[in-house]
Amino acid sequence: MDDQRMIRSFLAEAPPSAEVIAEGRRRVLAQARPRPRPRGMTFRLSLGVAATAAATAVAVALSGGFPSARTTQGTELTARQMLLAAAHGAASAPAGRYLHSHVINGQAYHVAAGDYVITGAQLEIDQWIGRTDETDDVFRSRFAGAQPQKAADRAAWQRAGSPPTWSVLSNGGQIQQTTATEPWDIRRTTPAQKKQATAYLDAEAKKCATTPQTCGKNKMLTQRQREALADDRTALRRELRSRSGEGGPGNELTRAGSLLAQSGSPKLNAAVFRVLADTPGIRNAGKVTDTRGRTAIALAARVSDERGTFDTELLLQPRTYRVLGTQTVLVSGKGAETAGMKPGTIYTQQLFLELGWTDSAPH
Amino acid sequence: MKGARIAEPAARTPDAFAALYDEHFPAIHGYVASRLGRDVADDVAADTFLIALRKQGRYNPEKGAIRPWLFGIATRLIAQHRRQEVRRYRALGKLGLDEVADSHENRVVNWVRAEGLQPRLAKALAALPRGQRDVLLLSAVCDLSHEEIAQALGVSYGTVGSRLSRARKKVRAALEEDDHG
Numbered sequence: 001m002d003d004q005r006m007i008r009s010f011l012a013e014a015p016p017s018a019e020v021i022a023e024g025r026r027r028v029l030a031q032a033r034p035r036p037r038p039r040g041m042t043f044r045l046s047l048g049v050a051a052t053a054a055a056t057a058v059a060v061a062l063s064g065g066f067p068s069a070r071t072t073q074g075t076e077l078t079a080r081q082m083l084l085a086a087a088h089g090a091a092s093a094p095a096g097r098y099l100h101s102h103v104i105n106g107q108a109y110h111v112a113a114g115d116y117v118i119t120g121a122q123l124e125i126d127q128w129i130g131r132t133d134e135t136d137d138v139f140r141s142r143f144a145g146a147q148p149q150k151a152a153d154r155a156a157w158q159r160a161g162s163p164p165t166w167s168v169l170s171n172g173g174q175i176q177q178t179t180a181t182e183p184w185d186i187r188r189t190t191p192a193q194k195k196q197a198t199a200y201l202d203a204e205a206k207k208c209a210t211t212p213q214t215c216g217k218n219k220m221l222t223q224r225q226r227e228a229l230a231d232d233r234t235a236l237r238r239e240l241r242s243r244s245g246e247g248g249p250g251n252e253l254t255r256a257g258s259l260l261a262q263s264g265s266p267k268l269n270a271a272v273f274r275v276l277a278d279t280p281g282i283r284n285a286g287k288v289t290d291t292r293g294r295t296a297i298a299l300a301a302r303v304s305d306e307r308g309t310f311d312t313e314l315l316l317q318p319r320t321y322r323v324l325g326t327q328t329v330l331v332s333g334k335g336a337e338t339a340g341m342k343p344g345t346i347y348t349q350q351l352f353l354e355l356g357w358t359d360s361a362p363h
Numbered sequence: 364m365k366g367a368r369i370a371e372p373a374a375r376t377p378d379a380f381a382a383l384y385d386e387h388f389p390a391i392h393g394y395v396a397s398r399l400g401r402d403v404a405d406d407v408a409a410d411t412f413l414i415a416l417r418k419q420g421r422y423n424p425e426k427g428a429i430r431p432w433l434f435g436i437a438t439r440l441i442a443q444h445r446r447q448e449v450r451r452y453r454a455l456g457k458l459g460l461d462e463v464a465d466s467h468e469n470r471v472v473n474w475v476r477a478e479g480l481q482p483r484l485a486k487a488l489a490a491l492p493r494g495q496r497d498v499l500l501l502s503a504v505c506d507l508s509h510e511e512i513a514q515a516l517g518v519s520y521g522t523v524g525s526r527l528s529r530a531r532k533k534v535r536a537a538l539e540e541d542d543h544g
Binding site: 003004005006007008010011012013014015016020021023024025027028029173 | 380381384385388389392393396397398400401404405408409412413416455480481484485488499500502503504531534535538
């Protein structure tokens with residue numbers, strides 16, 4: 001046996017769990033706050049921007065794709081009609097002083113002892129982003145407690161003696177999940193810090209425009225760049241597609257969900273829905289219930305990866321077509337991570353508990 | 364080659380930094396976990412990105428790609444945990460097959476073939492001078508090229524080659540020793 005390979009297998013460890021990745025990201029991005037620097041330009045960013053980046057990144061990390069075993073109820077609008085209705089609603093949504101976004105992520109884990117599924121890794125991010133640099137941003141986050149996913153899971157959990165903690169398989173290793181919810185970690189960004197961040201980002205954008213080698217290839221967009229997409233349907237489509245890699249319409253839905261969760265204007269959000277309306281492969285999967293018990297209409301696209309086949313769903317509120325989040329639902333599992341899970345299990349989720357403009361000051 | 368497409372300037376915005384984190388964190392974590400174990404790796408891998416974030420202004424794209432730069436930061440952090448590293452090799456050398464199977468299924472496959480050699484391998488790794496061990500593990504564990512290792516450690520290409528061949532020679536010698544050797 002080759003000595004290098006032997007060393008590699010000798011030292012190999014299971015990859016980091018989704019929680020470790022999310023926790024590390026949270027730590028790193030929390031440090032990326034504006035801070036005076038002795039000389040030259042430092043890396044500055046508003047907490048709001050960091051938080052959004054974190055939320056988006058988490059969403060992307062946790063979302064594979066998902067399938068649904070449910071059949072389409074043909075009595076309702078087509079996906080396209082619904083998306084156009086959502087676009088109309090979004091365009092007329094009022095703007096306020098703050099964008100309040102309260103997002104909870106989650107992932108399903110199978111508990112072998114008792115054979116049921118819990119929703120864990122529920123990183124919850126609640127933030128108020130001032131529309132202008134004159135207003136504070138408030139950002140708070142925590143891991144919410146894990147819980148059995150559906151009624152049958154709850155019954156199985158109770159039969160197993162209602163254990164308050166679980167050891168479950170995640171990315172090849174065992175991780176702990178608990179029913180206990182963490183206290184909030186609260187951070188604020190002052191107007192002065194936001195101005196620094198804006199000035200810094202503007203300078204970077206200018207530098208990138210004149211000296212292209214200073215721009216990153218895979219760079220995520222600033223708020224200003226995102227807003228510019230509202231007037232450029234082609235660029236917006238390219239943005240949704242290029243970010244979605246090879247995953248097709250399913251990943252495009254997830255990417256759209258992440259974009260909608262950021263501090264976009266009503267106009268940008270409307271444009272996102274219009275682009276989705278023109279994307280082939282998205283179907284109306286009918287009414288579903290999310291893990292918070294909310295009824296939603298799911299627009300779905302099927303995706304497969306090494307963990308199985310899933311339906312990626314964009315969840316819209318019935319009648320108003322406000323976006324409630326994205327989730328991936330198991331169609332058929334493959335490999336250890338989805339072993340023991342039944343079709344219909346909500347494998348990952350990014351739910352928007354609150355998403356909209358408000359004039360009320362952050363608590 | 365995973366590293367090839369990363370030859371781009373450092374991420375200059377928060378969003379871009381998040382993207383950079385997502386792309387490289389698992390590989391950095393894997394490297395640190397190989398040398399210090401998984402628990403310590405959680406912190407050290409995150410610290411690697413905190414340092415990268417602070418040092419962004421000093422990152423020079425002309426001196427190499429982001430990936431080796433990050434591995435270089437991680438390697439310097441690992442150097443601060445020398446005792447932990449040696450402890451880990453010693454523990455791995457004593458692990459029975461069952462324990463290995465428990466912790467990571469994949470390891471068993473390779474492991475059985477190498478049955479009985481783990482104490483020697485552990486001892487050989489622990490005994491390597493740090494410079495040689497850095498080069499050997501960046502190559503064996505992370506699959507970095509000579510060029511990337513040179514960038515990561517800030518040494519010449521030739522130095523990488525000579526350290527690597529010396530390190531491999533010692534490891535092979537340790538593995539080939541007979542039981543009483």
